[in-house]
Amino acid sequence: MNRDRLLLCLYLAGILAATLVHDPVWLGAGLALVLLLAGGDALRLLRRALLAILAFNAIISLSYALMAWWQDISPWLTLVRLNLRVLLLTSLTFLFIARANLFRALDFSKGLTYVLGLAYSQALTFRRAHEDFRLALASRSLRRPSLMDRYRASAAAASWYLEKSLHAANQSAQALRSRGFFHD
Amino acid sequence: MTERRYRAVKNSLIPTPPFLKGGRGGISTPSATPAEQNPPSPPLRKGGAPVIQAAGITHRYGAKEVLADIGFSIHPGEKVVLLGCNGSGKSTLLKILDGLIAPTAGQFTYDGESITPARLKHPALHHRFRREVALLFQNPDAMLFNPTVYDEIAFGPRQMGLTDLDQRVRHWAAQVGVTAHLERPPFSLSGGEKQKVCLAALLALEPKVLLLDEPTAALDPRSTGWLVDFLSGLGVTTLITTHNLSLAPELGSRALVLGEDHRLIHDGDIHGLLGNMELLAAANLVHTHSHRHGGVEHRHSHVHDWQ
Numbered sequence: 494m495n496r497d498r499l500l501l502c503l504y505l506a507g508i509l510a511a512t513l514v515h516d517p518v519w520l521g522a523g524l525a526l527v528l529l530l531a532g533g534d535a536l537r538l539l540r541r542a543l544l545a546i547l548a549f550n551a552i553i554s555l556s557y558a559l560m561a562w563w564q565d566i567s568p569w570l571t572l573v574r575l576n577l578r579v580l581l582l583t584s585l586t587f588l589f590i591a592r593a594n595l596f597r598a599l600d601f602s603k604g605l606t607y608v609l610g611l612a613y614s615q616a617l618t619f620r621r622a623h624e625d626f627r628l629a630l631a632s633r634s635l636r637r638p639s640l641m642d643r644y645r646a647s648a649a650a651a652s653w654y655l656e657k658s659l660h661a662a663n664q665s666a667q668a669l670r671s672r673g674f675f676h677d
Numbered sequence: 678m679t680e681r682r683y684r685a686v687k688n689s690l691i692p693t694p695p696f697l698k699g700g701r702g703g704i705s706t707p708s709a710t711p712a713e714q715n716p717p718s719p720p721l722r723k724g725g726a727p728v729i730q731a732a733g734i735t736h737r738y739g740a741k742e743v744l745a746d747i748g749f750s751i752h753p754g755e756k757v758v759l760l761g762c763n764g765s766g767k768s769t770l771l772k773i774l775d776g777l778i779a780p781t782a783g784q785f786t787y788d789g790e791s792i793t794p795a796r797l798k799h800p801a802l803h804h805r806f807r808r809e810v811a812l813l814f815q816n817p818d819a820m821l822f823n824p825t826v827y828d829e830i831a832f833g834p835r836q837m838g839l840t841d842l843d844q845r846v847r848h849w850a851a852q853v854g855v856t857a858h859l860e861r862p863p864f865s866l867s868g869g870e871k872q873k874v875c876l877a878a879l880l881a882l883e884p885k886v887l888l889l890d891e892p893t894a895a896l897d898p899r900s901t902g903w904l905v906d907f908l909s910g911l912g913v914t915t916l917i918t919t920h921n922l923s924l925a926p927e928l929g930s931r932a933l934v935l936g937e938d939h940r941l942i943h944d945g946d947i948h949g950l951l952g953n954m955e956l957l958a959a960a961n962l963v964h965t966h967s968h969r970h971g972g973v974e975h976r977h978s979h980v981h982d983w984q
């Protein structure tokens with residue numbers, strides 16, 4: 494077993510553990526372990542993970558808090574558990590992606606490597622496109638773009654992605670079929 | 678055709694913007710620019726100081742060099758074509774010249790002012806530069822985010838607090854021929870229509886310099902002919918990228934050519950360039966393949982028209 498595949502197994506075990514454990518103390522310990530493993534990158538990792546889950550977690554937490562208030566139960570334990578778990582899963586994933594070479598971890602299967610290649614090239618294309626949307630807004634703005642304009646630009650980018658990725662998924666399926674992927 | 682367009686522009690409801698008055702362009706060459714500030718430049722083609730002056734521009738994405746030591750200057754009213762094969766760095770150079778990304782090394786000035794993303798944080802310089810220099814992105818989708826075509830064209834002028842906003846929007850929509858689509862959401866348009874909307878959106882600011890990244894890529898032959906006429910009727914300074922050699926002389930009189938090694942391998946008259954097969958082959962702008970005419974096979978370099 495190569496190093497990357499070992500990391501993949503550890504990562505999958507970590508994900509499983511993080512979903513089975515309910516005690517916030519253990520979740521917190523897991524997060525501490527991930528940060529410890531990240532070493533010098535710990536702060537950057539934590540910051541990236543926090544930013545990535547901010548919008549999603551804020552909405553979920555807020556609506557849960559409202560519901561709890563309505564039903565007159567204490568929301569704290571659930572909120573802490575939920576947020577810690579998502580943060581743990583996200584940091585673990587970021588750490589894994591940074592440390593392991595996914596291509597080598599999956600090289601036991603030709604099919605998986607191929608699918609990963611497709612996903613990777615899509616991600617790269619989208620990252621470039623997202624950059625272009627951001628630059629185009631900057632290029633057309635005489636002042637600092639308003640929040641509304643930035644919101645509109647990212648909504649346009651998102652719907653453009655959606656349309657593109659639907660199209661890309663369609664194309665990929667056709668490419669896979671033409672290469673006999675569904676038969677071996 | 679060109680003449681008619683031009684007159685149509687001149688007779689429009691809107692007072693003729695300064696940059697449409699004659700071929701010199703609307704850049705009022707500031708005599709305030711001290712000559713010592715400008716490095717020695719090639720003989721002036723048009724009067725006055727250069728509007729864009731680039732020196733030693735080098736850019737890397739990570740470890741990959743995509744522009745190497747690029748230097749040139751462009752004078753007010755000049756129509757310059759930037760040629761280069763796929764991946765030679767054309768789009769990157771335009772983004773640098775629009776102050777969107779900072780080159781790894783080198784610098785450029787606009788109208789004597791050094792431009793970098795950091796310097797553009799000054800509101801006054803930012804406002805002036807964004808108002809006077811417009812970039813048409815290679816992917817028009819990146820520029821379209823407003824709910825309707827009307828709002829898209831109005832986006833720029835609205836930021837200037839103009840009183841003739843509606844007139845201006847309708848004028849430029851008519852100029853590029855998208856009046857019928859004003860109420861439609863931009864994403865529902867075809868590729869060519871999107872490109873025209875983007876062009877109208879940029880022109881509505883009445884810029885002095887137009888940087889156009891493959892503006893003809895999504896256009897059918899008729900629209901391409903229209904764009905060529907339209908651009909030659911505008912007195913603005915233009916820098917247009919293309920890898921379509923047969924179209925290049927229609928888009929400008931001077932050519933900059935980026936080689937496969939990402940260096941500037943030609944800067945000069947476009948007609949001189951078109952006869953220079955060796956240079957064109959070095960830039961990967963022509964290709965060689967075999968032809969068979971009546972049983973005789975021969976090889977020669979070849980320009981493919983309309984891409």
Ligand SMILES: Nc1ncnc2c1ncn2[C@@H]1O[C@H](COP(=O)(O)OP(=O)(O)OP(=O)(O)O)[C@@H](O)[C@H]1O
Nearest residue numbers: 621624738743761762763764765766767768769770
């Ligand atoms: N954001 C980016 N990050 C990393 N590499 C990039 C990025 N944008 C472009 N590149 C790479 O830089 C090189 C030059 O790209 P650029 O888009 O400037 O070329 P181009 O001359 O415009 O090509 P084309 O004719 O295909 O439009 C290419 O190899 C491209 O893959």
Ligand SMILES: [Mg+2]
Nearest residue numbers: 767768815890
């Ligand atoms: Mg390009």
